[in-house]
Amino acid sequence: MALLEIENLTVEFATAGGAFRAVDRLSLRAGAGDVLAIVGESGSGKSVAMLAMMGLLPWTAKVTADRMTFDGADLLSLSPKARRRVVGKDIAMIFQEPMSSLNPCFTVGFQLGEALKVHMGLDRAARRARSIELLDLVGIPAPEKRLAAFPHQLSGGMSQRVMIAMAISCNPKLLVADEPTTALDVTIQAQILDLLVKLQSETDMALVLITHDMGVVAETAQRVSVQYAGQKVEEQPVKALFAEPHHPYTAALLAALPERAATRHLPSIPGVVPGQFDRPAGCLFSPRCAFATETCRTTPPPRQPAALGLALCHYPLAKGVPQGHPEHQEVTA
């Protein structure tokens, strides 16, 4: 059994205009030592899915799933007290904005020590020693001095290192990193990605990386799950995904990257992600898809086999050609 198993997770928010489905029947697995990337545009539900897993969503959210287990424990039926023992210890999270996720009123040392006190029950001297060790581990120079520093005295890269130190302080089995480098400069981003991958391989924890940056995905992940409007539309090992995307959305997303564009005119995806009130009846990507047919617009697409990247599509791409599409020829291998 894998460390984290999620099957058909659905998250709905009660809004003034009715229920809004942010995550739609999402399934994920991550084992120890895995690096799984979840990729998608803003509003594709990638952060919400992970927050639901950790039980951090507000009461307006309705979370349902066929199965959601972490290390054998059922996350759905966990009591709040039991959940608090897991979250922050065995499951840790790093957030996007390092500047605003640290409390400006307390020193770095105090904030690092908090988790150590609650989860590990360390005494004062042991907490201090462990904090220094952690700061050293994440590459902060002169860690003894930094313990007394307040967050505003740190740069963005330094703050993110402190956040990482805090997340790994209790030796988590699963680390969720939500856009950990989006707010950082490119040279600092490279340093942080390097650090995350190094820590992951040394401790053999599972790493779930939420991002919208395909470059970051290529650099760090082993497996990639592509999300669109709350649904998983494709999942593949990283190399296979870049070599041959099977869902038209993944293909279009890769083609829109400036690095991969062959011409000066970028091939862009027309339109935007559907909102609460203009969700299509059939495939959610059909209004923006180059291959959409009447079937796509009216019937929700089936899940394809693993050989076709688990693509959620009527006509999954093989060698760039939509299979079974009325206007395109089949590729016979």
Add this chain to the structure above:
Amino acid sequence: MSDADVVLRARGLKKHYQLSGGLFGKPAIVKALDGVSFELSRHQTLAIVGESGCGKSTLARLVTMIEEPTGGSLQIAGEELANASAEIRKKLRPKVQIVFQNPYGSLNPRQKIGAALEEPLAMNTALQKSERRERALEMMKSVGLRPEHHDRYPHMFSGGQRQRIAIARALMLDPDILVLDEPVSALDVSIQAQVLNLLAELQREMGMGIVFVTHDLSVVAEIADEVVVMYAGRVVERAAVVDLFERPAHPYTVGLLSARPKPGQTRHDGSTLSVIPGSLPAPHERGQGCRFRARCAQVHARCHEAEPTLQAVREGHEAACFLLSPQA
């Protein structure tokens, strides 16, 4: 490119900020911009690239006349700004327009889109109300907005649409220079491509020169003709875009190019990101010598003594590094 086409020319441009040194201390000086030179012609796109704190946004503020330079010369449409009268400045302002990074913060939430677009015309031209409306509708069409959007409020639009509105507003007065301060960094990849394509199209039609301020090198390759790489308030390299990507000369540029994760190249192929250690020096910690010396892998004795100046690497390609002149 003939000289008449040059719309923007900077020579040794400086912007120093004075910080209070406390009651008895000597006031400290932050050299946000320390001698920057470049030229921009019509139909041309100049990209200014660098990390946070390298002075690229200060540069954008000087070019748009939001702030005054403290030294050097800045010419807009052939007019020297240094001792220009208020009248000349007023005449020049409509010629330079800016689009900001965050489309959620740069539009007035209580102003309808139509009113936002017509405001520059009302301030700077003598057009009638109906003519202004007509111009606004025309501009909305060319940036890909529909006529019914005219009477809507900013909150009814997505990030990409808002950035289109901001671009439309900047182009209402047919400027010679359009300054874009990280225009796509707040947008998703699929939307980013739409906006970049739109900018290229508008430039072909209207012919303005574009100053594109960004930290994202992949976007630069797409849109720029010439690239200026800045580090700690100075230009460290200047080259045509293809030349810069194929033959970067300064160690910082080399580092920037290889620090960028590339889709399709994975860690499992054995490729690793080359990491530039450390971070940008604080303005008062620069000391003498090359500003990049603390992070440079190829640092040597000379780098600690003097600051390298820009020198030609080849035709149209300059860099500021001692490695390029291996003399005693």
